[in-house]
Amino acid sequence: MARVALLSNPRSTGNRSLLPRVRAFCAEHRDVFHYEVEEVEQIGDALRTIARVRPKILVINGGDGTVQATLTELYHGDHFGTTPPPVAVLPNGKTNLIALDLGAVGDPLAALERIMEIARTDLAPHIVARELIALSNGEANQRPVLGMFLGGAGLADSMLYCRNKIYPLGLPNTISHVLTAVAILFTMIFGVRAHFLPPKPKTVSVSVLKQGVVTGTFALLIVTTLHRLLLGWKQAQGDKAGKLQLMMVEQRPGSLLGATFASIFGRLGRQRLNGVHIERGDEIRIEGERSSVILDGELFEARNGGAIVLKPTDPVPFLSLAA
Numbered sequence: 001m002a003r004v005a006l007l008s009n010p011r012s013t014g015n016r017s018l019l020p021r022v023r024a025f026c027a028e029h030r031d032v033f034h035y036e037v038e039e040v041e042q043i044g045d046a047l048r049t050i051a052r053v054r055p056k057i058l059v060i061n062g063g064d065g066t067v068q069a070t071l072t073e074l075y076h077g078d079h080f081g082t083t084p085p086p087v088a089v090l091p092n093g094k095t096n097l098i099a100l101d102l103g104a105v106g107d108p109l110a111a112l113e114r115i116m117e118i119a120r121t122d123l124a125p126h127i128v129a130r131e132l133i134a135l136s137n138g139e140a141n142q143r144p145v146l147g148m149f150l151g152g153a154g155l156a157d158s159m160l161y162c163r164n165k166i167y168p169l170g171l172p173n174t175i176s177h178v179l180t181a182v183a184i185l186f187t188m189i190f191g192v193r194a195h196f197l198p199p200k201p202k203t204v205s206v207s208v209l210k211q212g213v214v215t216g217t218f219a220l221l222i223v224t225t226l227h228r229l230l231l232g233w234k235q236a237q238g239d240k241a242g243k244l245q246l247m248m249v250e251q252r253p254g255s256l257l258g259a260t261f262a263s264i265f266g267r268l269g270r271q272r273l274n275g276v277h278i279e280r281g282d283e284i285r286i287e288g289e290r291s292s293v294i295l296d297g298e299l300f301e302a303r304n305g306g307a308i309v310l311k312p313t314d315p316v317p318f319l320s321l322a323a
Contacts, residue, residue, distance in 0.1 A: 002033035003119040005055035005085070006112070007046055007070060009037055009062035014092035014108070021109055022061060029116065040069040044077055051079040056119050057319055059088045059112065064297025067098055071132060071296075072146040075313060086127050088115050088319040097149050098296070101226040102128070103322025114321050129315035131225045131243045135295050136309050137302065146313060147296035152221035152286055154201035154251060156294045158184050161198040184219070185256070201251055204288035208246060208281035219256050220249040221293075223284055223310055242281035243312035250275035284310040 006026065010019050026034040033053045035046045047070070050058065060070050067089055074084060090108040091099040104111040118126050134144035151159050162180040169176070180198075187197050206221065207213040223246050247269075249259045255275025262268040262276075269278050286293065291302040302308050 002053045002055045003031040004057050004059055004115060005033045005035065005050040005053060006059045006061055007035050007037070007043070007050065009040070009066040011038065012063035012066055012092065014063065015061065018092060018108055025109060025112060032116070040065060043069050043073050047073055047077055047079045055085050056123060057088055057115060058085045059090060059115055061090045061092055061108065063092070068145070068147045068296035068298050075132065075146050075316065076143055084317065086123065086317040086319040088321070097226060101148070102318055102320050111321060115319065118319065123319070126320050128318050128320045130318050131312040131315055133223060133225055133244065133295065134311045134313050135293070135300060137306050145295060145300065148225050150223040150293050150295045150310065152223070152291070152293040153204055153218035153248070154184070155220045155222060156292055157199050157201055159294050160299070165196065202288055204286055204291055206246070206248060207285045208279045209283035211279055211281060214248065214277055217251040218248045219251045220247065220259070222247045225312060244281055244284055244310060246279045246281065246284055248277040282312060
């Protein structure tokens with residue numbers, strides 16, 4: 001039995017320079033089963049093969065799209081029966097939010113070394129449970145897509161702007177994200193619109209089951225099941241109000257600046273702020289003209305003005321390196 005199964009996508013941006021090191025590492029460690037896919041459509045076949053070697057840990061080495069596709073196939077494919085191995089994610093993407101939530105930061109090979117150390121011991125102290133976000137159009141016969149971090153409204157537009165306009169400049173990720181934030185604030189404060197600046201967010205309606213509907217134009221719309229939340233956003237875990245954590249910040253400079261300062265001082269989510277909406281629930285619907293969201297780096301749009309429906313899954317085991 002392989003201690004660790006490593007699923008790599010050579011076409012992810014981070015692997016263009018990392019993969020030779022990963023291959024050399026796996027050649028030196030016989031207890032690593034390394035499977036490479038060229039397309040995300042091959043992930044189902046990859047997991048069927050990996051299931052035969054019965055690994056203690058499944059490690060994902062790829063970008064956000066690879067992680068999202070693997071989680072979806074792992075949950076729906078039933079390749080491991082009722083006892084899937086815990087999932088670890090190498091910090092090898094543009095945002096790395098899932099890896100960060102699981103304590104995997106810095107050099108991906110150092111994280112893989114740590115995973116190998118844990119695989120040789122008792123896994124129990126390192127296993128954490130996380131629900132996934134199941135995204136669908138609400139139809140009963142549709143197979144939901146699964147992930148852990150969703151951005152919508154202005155945030156989705158900004159993420160696409162960063163991906164399509166800023167990343168091609170070849171700058172470090174941190175500088176790219178800072179430039180994107182500056183561009184967003186510039187357009188919001190001065191109202192300037194140009195093809196090289198982020199677009200104006202569209203009006204959307206967001207409803208949380210049994211908690212009402214909020215309609216407006218939002219600079220930020222975030223739904224997540226991660227525990228290490230963006231902007232230092234504080235949410236009590238185990239809250240019976242629901243597993244999906246929702247934050248919306250209205251498209252107004254005062255609201256966004258208020259949320260920013262609250263984040264800096266650790267008060268975001270602990271006090272009421274004008275134009276900032278924070279909720280928890282077990283079903284969230286996003287509706288509007290051509291509503292679009294980004295789930296773990298992948299873009300999804302509502303069909304014909306329909307709704308994007310989000311629900312939590314049952315808990316899935318992950319491997320935390322934070323211990």
